[in-house]
Amino acid sequence: MLEIEGLTKIYPGGAVGIEDVSIAIPPDHPFAILGTSGAGKTTLLQCLGRFLEPTSGTIRLDGKDIRDIPREEFRRGLGIVFQALNLFPHLSTVANMTLSPTIVYGESPGTARKRAHEMLERLGIAELAESYPSQISGGQAQRVAIGRALLLEPEYLLLDEPTSALDKDTTRSLAELLGGLKTKTTFVFVTHDLPFARMLAESAVLMKGGRVVARGSVEDVEKSWGGVTRLRSSNGC
Amino acid sequence: MRQHARLLPLLAFLLAAIAGASRAQDAAEPFRVALTGKYPPMSFYDGEGELTGYDVDVSREIARRLDRPVEFVATEWASILAGLQAGRYDAIIGSMAITPERSEAVLFSAPYYVSGAQLFVRENDAAVYSSLADLEGRAIGAVTGTTYQRTVETEYPGIEVRTYQGEPDIFQDMTSGRIDGFVTDKFVGLYNAKRAGESFVPAGPLLYDERIAIPVTKSSGELLKGIDAALADMETDGTLDELKRKWFGAAATSAAGSAPVRLTNGLVARVMLRGFGRTLLAAGIAIVAGFLLAIPFGVALKSAPAPLRAALQFVNDFVRGTPLLVQLLFVYAGAPQLGILLGLSPDALRLTPMNAGVLTLTVNAAAFMAEVVRSGLLAVHPGQTTGALALGLSRIQAFRHVVWPQAFRVMIPPLMNSVVALLKDTALLSVISVAEVITEAQKLVSITFQPMKFYFIAAVLYFVVAWPLMKASQRLERRIRKRGYEESA
Numbered sequence: 001m002l003e004i005e006g007l008t009k010i011y012p013g014g015a016v017g018i019e020d021v022s023i024a025i026p027p028d029h030p031f032a033i034l035g036t037s038g039a040g041k042t043t044l045l046q047c048l049g050r051f052l053e054p055t056s057g058t059i060r061l062d063g064k065d066i067r068d069i070p071r072e073e074f075r076r077g078l079g080i081v082f083q084a085l086n087l088f089p090h091l092s093t094v095a096n097m098t099l100s101p102t103i104v105y106g107e108s109p110g111t112a113r114k115r116a117h118e119m120l121e122r123l124g125i126a127e128l129a130e131s132y133p134s135q136i137s138g139g140q141a142q143r144v145a146i147g148r149a150l151l152l153e154p155e156y157l158l159l160d161e162p163t164s165a166l167d168k169d170t171t172r173s174l175a176e177l178l179g180g181l182k183t184k185t186t187f188v189f190v191t192h193d194l195p196f197a198r199m200l201a202e203s204a205v206l207m208k209g210g211r212v213v214a215r216g217s218v219e220d221v222e223k224s225w226g227g228v229t230r231l232r233s234s235n236g237c
Numbered sequence: 238m239r240q241h242a243r244l245l246p247l248l249a250f251l252l253a254a255i256a257g258a259s260r261a262q263d264a265a266e267p268f269r270v271a272l273t274g275k276y277p278p279m280s281f282y283d284g285e286g287e288l289t290g291y292d293v294d295v296s297r298e299i300a301r302r303l304d305r306p307v308e309f310v311a312t313e314w315a316s317i318l319a320g321l322q323a324g325r326y327d328a329i330i331g332s333m334a335i336t337p338e339r340s341e342a343v344l345f346s347a348p349y350y351v352s353g354a355q356l357f358v359r360e361n362d363a364a365v366y367s368s369l370a371d372l373e374g375r376a377i378g379a380v381t382g383t384t385y386q387r388t389v390e391t392e393y394p395g396i397e398v399r400t401y402q403g404e405p406d407i408f409q410d411m412t413s414g415r416i417d418g419f420v421t422d423k424f425v426g427l428y429n430a431k432r433a434g435e436s437f438v439p440a441g442p443l444l445y446d447e448r449i450a451i452p453v454t455k456s457s458g459e460l461l462k463g464i465d466a467a468l469a470d471m472e473t474d475g476t477l478d479e480l481k482r483k484w485f486g487a488a489a490t491s492a493a494g495s496a497p498v499r500l501t502n503g504l505v506a507r508v509m510l511r512g513f514g515r516t517l518l519a520a521g522i523a524i525v526a527g528f529l530l531a532i533p534f535g536v537a538l539k540s541a542p543a544p545l546r547a548a549l550q551f552v553n554d555f556v557r558g559t560p561l562l563v564q565l566l567f568v569y570a571g572a573p574q575l576g577i578l579l580g581l582s583p584d585a586l587r588l589t590p591m592n593a594g595v596l597t598l599t600v601n602a603a604a605f606m607a608e609v610v611r612s613g614l615l616a617v618h619p620g621q622t623t624g625a626l627a628l629g630l631s632r633i634q635a636f637r638h639v640v641w642p643q644a645f646r647v648m649i650p651p652l653m654n655s656v657v658a659l660l661k662d663t664a665l666l667s668v669i670s671v672a673e674v675i676t677e678a679q680k681l682v683s684i685t686f687q688p689m690k691f692y693f694i695a696a697v698l699y700f701v702v703a704w705p706l707m708k709a710s711q712r713l714e715r716r717i718r719k720r721g722y723e724e725s726a
Binding site: 049 | 618620621623624625626627628629630631634638639642643646
């Protein structure tokens with residue numbers, strides 16, 4: 001269980017990132033954190049990834065304050081795929097995926113490579129194993145980044161705006177892929193893309209101005225917000 | 238406690254042994270004598286590469302009488318007094334004339350020969366220029382920092398005085414007509430002109446007498462007494478006269494030894510390669526040590542807290558914004574003085590020329606390479622670190638496996654440029670008398686009077702090493718630009 005409780009982040013200078021955000025994300029269903037840009041999603045994500053220290057409030061993973069969890073253990077509890085993906089351009093697809101398992105978690109290179117190849121198979125991009133990030137498309141890079149994160153078998157995987165660089169067709173095929181993927185990892189989509197969230201997530205929260213303004217099923221949240229069009233257009237997409 | 242009691246006598250014995258050893262060392266402490274080695278017939282290198290000349294013989298005689306082994310320090314004339322003050326040697330036996338200014342800074346022995354300043358001109362100009370007054374509006378040459386330079390400058394303001402490192406350089410410009418005369422010691426000028434096979438002749442009478450003596454520091458009164466006693470001895474037993482005949486007699490007549498020295502190619506090759514070996518050694522150490530220092534330095538320049546970063550950036554700017562030549566002289570001559578200021582013994586921070594040179598080059602290399610490291614790191618997107626941390630890597634692992642490999646690739650071409658620049662910069666070590674390739678070339682020039690030949694050989698040696706590096710750097714740069722990562726990984 002991932003529990004965010006009364007989380008507030010006020011930046012030096014007084015800008016409010018998020019205010020009193022409380023969300024409980026059970027490990028059984030995909031979850032969506034919805035909101036336009038400026039809603040506080042990025043701040044929340046930074047706090048969840050331990051890249052930002054919240055001003056107050058706590059984040060607990062399976063009852064433990066994430067600040068008290070050792071680094072290696074924490075990163076296997078809560079993975080993040082950033083919007084920019086951050087693939088390592090000097091490493092091939094497989095090397096991108098096996099870097100952490102081998103150097104952080106002490107897995108043998110052989111086993112790690114084998115698991116990476118299996119993962120690429122499941123993601124439908126087996127042929128990209130030896131390609132470099134500069135040689136693959138945006139949609140393929142998205143899958144490599146997700147595969148790289150999934151190889152650590154995190155309890156939760158936060159996906160930051162996973163569809164922002166994708167066109168309609170690639171978005172749909174990514175949704176189908178993630179929907180059909182057999183994995184113990186719980187996906188958390190942090191996105192403004194309501195149709196995408198609707199395809200994958202069961203429950204959701206809607207954020208606005210740094211606060212949670214609605215929670216429930218994706219449909220409920222959608223209703224209370226006033227529909228897809230406004231959400232999408234307000235984001236300029 | 239009992240153990241301590243047993244240890245005490247042992248400790249006392251050891252201390253006594255060390256004290257005894259150091260006293261024994263005092264007795265055999267070498268008499269360190271500075272000269273230029275580029276001033277025939279006073280001090281120069283013979284065909285075998287050994288120091289010889291009148292000053293060298295006088296030094297040996299004095300050392301023998303002081304009952305100390307002699308140790309020669311060949312150094313540049315321009316900084317020879319600074320080196321004495323810094324304690325790099327005990328005395329200068331390098332044909333230094335007594336002047337009031339110098340007498341304020343050092344103690345002079347009794348003169349060991351008297352010579353005079355003489356104007357020399359080309360033989361076929363002798364009818365036109367019979368004294369310095371005839372050279373108004375023309376240019377003449379003198380060795381930098383000599384009394385000759387100062388005298389002509391103050392007494393003949395209408396004459397342009399060009400200054401040179403040594404006589405071979407002056408002869409070069411005499412032959413090419415850039416200067417019409419030069420002032421030097423009468424004996425030295427006669428000897429050298431003959432040896433170089435040049436037809437330079439004395440013009441007019443001596444400008445003035447010069448009493449040539451041995452300076453020591455003001456705190457070396459005891460040593461001065463010993464030197465003066467030795468000189469008096471040499472005067473009375475005829476040693477000084479004998480040496481004068483040996484060296485100056487040859488200058489006045491065309492006796493043997495006055496022809497230009499012919500060196501075998503084997504000797505030239507050995508001397509030049511030995512010098513270039515030191516060049517490569519100095520450059521190699523400075524490059525490796527400089528780069529190792531540049532990594533943490535560059536990281537700090539990029540990501541240290543603001544005040545520390547500003548301080549480091551200032552240090553870096555200072556090193557890069559001041560001439561390497563000045564830094565070399567500062568470290569070489571200044572370090573012992575710094576030691577004194579810090580309350581250490583003068584020997585504490587006295588560096589050998591090679592150590593001073595390598596230290597300065599290393600700091601210089603570190604400063605330039607740190608900038609390269611910093612900009613290389615800046616070229617890596619910060620998201621790369623975030624991405625690595627999100628995958629569980631520690632900050633160090635993220636740096637080592639993700640940031641550094643990408644940054645280093647960007648750094649290679651500018652690093653190669655630094656390496657080439659540094660290799661060439663080692664030439665400056667010659668000013669602090671490191672026996673690298675330029676210094677060795679200067680020695681060869683001073684006995685053969687063939688500057689073109691030996692400086693050309695030196696240039697070729699540098700180029701032979703620098704060129705492949707430059708080519709490799711260009712190729713690498715093209716490859717990185719064209720192909721990115723996939724081909725070279």
